[in-house]
Amino acid sequence: MEKNELIAWEYKCIQEESPECTSACPLHVDARLLLKEIQKGDWDAAYKVLNKTMPFPGILGRICDHPCEERCKRGPVGGPIAIGALERLCVEKHTGRKRVQLLPRKNHRIAVLGAGLAGVTAAWDLLKKGFVVSVFESGDRLGGSLWDLSEQMLPREVITGELSVLETMMADIRLGIQLDKAFFEQVCGEYEAVILDRDSLHGCDFSLELDDDGLIVIEPSTGATGRDGVFAGGGTRFRGSFSPVMETLEGRKPALSIERLMQKVGLEFGRENEGPSSSRLYTSLEGIDPLPRIVPRDSIKGYTDEEALMEAKRCIQCECMECVKKCLFMERYKGYPKKYAREIFNNERILFGSAHQYNVFTNSCSTCGLCETICPNDFSMADLCLEARRTMLDLKIMPPSFHEFALDDMAFSNGEPFSLFRHEPGKAESAWLYFPSCQLCGTAPVEVLSSYRYLRETLSGGVGILLHCCGAPAFWAGREDLFKEALDEIRASWEEMGKPRIITACPTCLNIFQEHVPEMMPVSLWDIMLEVGIPDTACAHGTTGNTVGVVDPCATRHNPVQQKSIRRILKTLGIQIEELPLSGEMPECCGYGGLMYNANPALARDVVARRTTASDNDYLAYCAMCRDNFAASGKRVSHLIEHLFPGVTGGDPAARSWISWSERRANRCRVKEWVLRDLGEREDSQVEEYEKVKLTMPPDVLKRIDERRILEEDIRKVIFHAETSGKKMRSRENGNYLAYLQPENVTFWVEYSPREDGFTVLNAYCHRMKIVGIMK
Amino acid sequence: MNFSQEAAVWSCTSCGGELGLIKVGFTYMKGNFEIDLPACAACGLVLVPENLALGKMAEVERILEDK
Numbered sequence: 042m043e044k045n046e047l048i049a050w051e052y053k054c055i056q057e058e059s060p061e062c063t064s065a066c067p068l069h070v071d072a073r074l075l076l077k078e079i080q081k082g083d084w085d086a087a088y089k090v091l092n093k094t095m096p097f098p099g100i101l102g103r104i105c106d107h108p109c110e111e112r113c114k115r116g117p118v119g120g121p122i123a124i125g126a127l128e129r130l131c132v133e134k135h136t137g138r139k140r141v142q143l144l145p146r147k148n149h150r151i152a153v154l155g156a157g158l159a160g161v162t163a164a165w166d167l168l169k170k171g172f173v174v175s176v177f178e179s180g181d182r183l184g185g186s187l188w189d190l191s192e193q194m195l196p197r198e199v200i201t202g203e204l205s206v207l208e209t210m211m212a213d214i215r216l217g218i219q220l221d222k223a224f225f226e227q228v229c230g231e232y233e234a235v236i237l238d239r240d241s242l243h244g245c246d247f248s249l250e251l252d253d254d255g256l257i258v259i260e261p262s263t264g265a266t267g268r269d270g271v272f273a274g275g276g277t278r279f280r281g282s283f284s285p286v287m288e289t290l291e292g293r294k295p296a297l298s299i300e301r302l303m304q305k306v307g308l309e310f311g312r313e314n315e316g317p318s319s320s321r322l323y324t325s326l327e328g329i330d331p332l333p334r335i336v337p338r339d340s341i342k343g344y345t346d347e348e349a350l351m352e353a354k355r356c357i358q359c360e361c362m363e364c365v366k367k368c369l370f371m372e373r374y375k376g377y378p379k380k381y382a383r384e385i386f387n388n389e390r391i392l393f394g395s396a397h398q399y400n401v402f403t404n405s406c407s408t409c410g411l412c413e414t415i416c417p418n419d420f421s422m423a424d425l426c427l428e429a430r431r432t433m434l435d436l437k438i439m440p441p442s443f444h445e446f447a448l449d450d451m452a453f454s455n456g457e458p459f460s461l462f463r464h465e466p467g468k469a470e471s472a473w474l475y476f477p478s479c480q481l482c483g484t485a486p487v488e489v490l491s492s493y494r495y496l497r498e499t500l501s502g503g504v505g506i507l508l509h510c511c512g513a514p515a516f517w518a519g520r521e522d523l524f525k526e527a528l529d530e531i532r533a534s535w536e537e538m539g540k541p542r543i544i545t546a547c548p549t550c551l552n553i554f555q556e557h558v559p560e561m562m563p564v565s566l567w568d569i570m571l572e573v574g575i576p577d578t579a580c581a582h583g584t585t586g587n588t589v590g591v592v593d594p595c596a597t598r599h600n601p602v603q604q605k606s607i608r609r610i611l612k613t614l615g616i617q618i619e620e621l622p623l624s625g626e627m628p629e630c631c632g633y634g635g636l637m638y639n640a641n642p643a644l645a646r647d648v649v650a651r652r653t654t655a656s657d658n659d660y661l662a663y664c665a666m667c668r669d670n671f672a673a674s675g676k677r678v679s680h681l682i683e684h685l686f687p688g689v690t691g692g693d694p695a696a697r698s699w700i701s702w703s704e705r706r707a708n709r710c711r712v713k714e715w716v717l718r719d720l721g722e723r724e725d726s727q728v729e730e731y732e733k734v735k736l737t738m739p740p741d742v743l744k745r746i747d748e749r750r751i752l753e754e755d756i757r758k759v760i761f762h763a764e765t766s767g768k769k770m771r772s773r774e775n776g777n778y779l780a781y782l783q784p785e786n787v788t789f790w791v792e793y794s795p796r797e798d799g800f801t802v803l804n805a806y807c808h809r810m811k812i813v814g815i816m817k
Numbered sequence: 818m819n820f821s822q823e824a825a826v827w828s829c830t831s832c833g834g835e836l837g838l839i840k841v842g843f844t845y846m847k848g849n850f851e852i853d854l855p856a857c858a859a860c861g862l863v864l865v866p867e868n869l870a871l872g873k874m875a876e877v878e879r880i881l882e883d884k
Contacts, residue, residue: 401879404871440846773827790867811844815861816841
């Protein structure tokens with residue numbers, strides 16, 4: 042990922058955008074943090090939040106006209122938070138010393154004429170930055186029109202106390218100065234820059250251009266007047282009503298311009314967001330209790346501590362986090378997309394020897410696309426992670442363990458044991474080509490065969506069959522080479538078959554084909570069924586009249602037509618439908634997608650476990666991996682194809698339990714064998730010697746080894762090797778044998794005991810660390 | 818069960834010999850390790866007990882994968 046790409050990704054995620062209150066505030070006071078501190082009862086910390094951004098918090102905290110409240114997201118649900126009143130209480134409670142940190146002194150001398158709120162703000166900002174500041178005021182005190190405010194609103198001693206800080210900050214304050222044109226000219230000659238407080242100087246004539254309200258005309262974004270080095274601000278009361286917070290901003294802008302002028306940098310650059318601005322932050326109000334605003338019992342004294350706490354607690358602490366709320370993967374890593382994009386960017390730049398802590402993260406996303414659907418800005422973690430996986434491969438930092446098992450499984454499907462394409466028996470051409478998918482063949486071989494028979498009986502022109510994997514695992518692993526290879530093989534078979542129309546029973550295959558080989562005009566088995574008629578064999582088993590939760594697979598997110606077809610078929614079968622919360626546009630993955638199950642099996646198990654809690658009803662899936670993963674978690678679930686082509690004995694398909702990876706492979710082999718048998722062909726595949734090893738496995742061992750991603754084939758190899766080479770160990774306790782073998786990258790260990798017709802497997806485990814041998 | 822106890826349970830069927838604790842080398846993702854494990858000095862057969870494979874060894878594999 043390049044830096045500009047990171048910036049583009051970061052911009053898409055709005056979680057770090059300022060909340061509405063902060064954006065609405067001309068000074069961008071962090072009101073959300075202020076309220077958070079008040080919620081905790083930490084008034085000192087709350088004061089520090091104000092002090093960080095506000096000049097003279099004791100004054101402004103009491104008199105601010107709080108435009109933040111107008112844009113508070115609480116508005117429609119109980120009324121905006123009384124930020125102004127809480128601010129007031131916060132500064133009233135503060136009795137500590139006013140601490141101001143000054144930057145090292147600079148030699149630039151600046152003059153401020155007029156000491157109204159804008160003038161004293163400009164002085165404060167410049168003094169903080171180390172400038173030498175002289176304040177000239179015609180009256181006998183600082184503060185200008187602040188003294189016109191009521192005593193109740195702004196006690197006199199507060200004005201004096203707060204403004205005395207300027208002296209502490211080493212301001213050169215001159216009172217009782219006649220601020221006329223001659224004096225202005227003199228100051229312009231003696232100082233490097235001048236700021237004019239338009240509130241205090243209203244009516245003065247300095248030979249500067251005035252507007253209709255009698256205010257000196259300024260450039261709004263910088264406060265620059267028509268004269269070089271002279272800036273001005275303030276005077277809001279002459280243009281409507283006195284806004285203390287805008288008046289403060291009007292003092293702050295020219296101060297910043299002068300700083301830039303002294304640094305010889307552009308006055309206007311990057312100042313778009315100064316003052317009230319808009320925010321892109323999205324905050325959902327779903328489920329927010331509409332608590333009404335707390336009204337103080339004593340309207341004159343304002344909030345008591347207790348009332349203030351209650352009012353502050355109404356603040357919902359605006360943030361987006363919409364995608365994180367729905368995605369366990371993102372929730373687990375305790376961040377949000379913007380942070381993740383940064384981490385991935387950094388992860389790619391770590392030198393060898395340091396930890397790439399985001400390797401597992403990058404490969405744990407199921408790439409289901411739910412975040413993109415939820416996000417107001419369409420941030421796609423799938424795109425981010427898939428691109429990062431390809432980069433990891435380029436950088437040669439992709440650990441093989443993340444995808445090897447899945448890619449081996451794909452290689453199996455695309456190799457001799459499963460891969461096949463043939464015309465319909467007795468036909469020399471195909472108008473249609475059935476692509477049942479490797480995983481459906483793996484879990485429901487008999488039903489696949491029945492569905493193929495059904496297609497041949499109902500469609501004319503010949504229905505060929507293509508047994509292959511669509512390449513999705515390679516796509517998810519970032520292996521563009523293997524993905525292309527798989528698609529090329531499929532395309533070549535399809536062309537050799539005379540370019541028939543592809544029918545697939547797997548939503549992932551359908552997606553892959555639609556996106557990468559659209560010329561095959563793929564269509565789903567279910568849509569074909571609605572066109573030509575549901576098979577007579579179809580029945581609802583024990584589910585007639587029952588209700589099932591329909592599990593939409595993530596691959597159908599953008600395919601409402603297919604989702605509707607499924608529901609129409611279910612209605613025809615008399616099955617009642619429960620719409621699960623994450624259906625339609627919103628499905629989550631079952632953990633198979635993106636190879637999450639391979640790189641982060643524990644997370645994949647938790648994702649499925651969470652999804653099983655959405656309903657007590659049986660689930661009905663129409664993706665083979667959804668069926669298998671829910672079944673493995675103990676949920677009663679069936680696949681649609683099991684209802685459409687039930688076995689002779691009928692029975693309850695939701696009672697069918699989990700299925701091992703070995704069994705899936707064996708089932709795929711069976712499908713190929715049966716298809717060939719129908720064609721009168723025989724498979725003359727070579728049976729390896731080790732394949733003849735007969736295994737018996739107790740159910741708990743079967744489940745354990747499958748979770749450890751150990752295939753029966755691996756076990757056969759180990760035992761075969763041990764028995765033929767004699768390299769094994771024997772237990773003195775029970776006579777069991779223990780042997781190991783590393784066929785490729787993984788070392789497999791098997792504990793077993795011989796029996797009359799083969800071997801009983803008692804345990805198996807594996808590791809990737811390679812045994813070098815006994816060290817000399 | 819510690820490694821000595823494991824060594825006492827198993828014997829090498831090739832030579833019928835006992836297993837002793839011997840330094841065994843491992844390698845993974847550019848990392849090399851040595852650890853005293855039950856092994857048959859004569860035949861070179863080594864024993865990686867299940868708790869080592871699924872415990873410490875898996876942990877080190879994960880750390881190296883994040884390197």
